[in-house]
Amino acid sequence: FDREGYPEVVILLDTSASMAHRDDFKDEAVRAKAAELAGTGLAEPNRLKLAQALLTRKDADWLDRLLKEKQVKVHLYAVDTQKR
Numbered sequence: 001f002d003r004e005g006y007p008e009v010v011i012l013l014d015t016s017a018s019m020a021h022r023d024d025f026k027d028e029a030v031r032a033k034a035a036e037l038a039g040t041g042l043a044e045p046n047r048l049k050l051a052q053a054l055l056t057r058k059d060a061d062w063l064d065r066l067l068k069e070k071q072v073k074v075h076l077y078a079v080d081t082q083k084r
Contacts, residue, residue: 008073009066011055016080019048 022045025031037053038045045053055063066072 006071006073008075011074011076013048013051013055013076013078014080015048015078019051020046022046 023034025034034045034050037057038049039053063074066074
């Protein structure tokens with residue numbers, strides 16, 4: 001088959017109140033990585049902060065690679081009680 005356009009990827013962020021929850025990671029390595037992603041010394045950063053860090057950290061070029069090298073269309077949506 002011949003592709004007629006770029007593949008599409010959707011990034012869906014849950015911005016509801018549950019994303020303010022601070023998870024209690026049992027694994028020390030996971031806890032350390034979560035604190036590193038959040039950019040703080042906090043042992044338990046909230047879920048939304050972790051999601052934001054994954055999307056915006058400066059040393060991660062995965063989103064640029066999707067757009068430039070893999071040539072995909074990226075759609076970003078925020079969802080809580082309404083879709084945006």
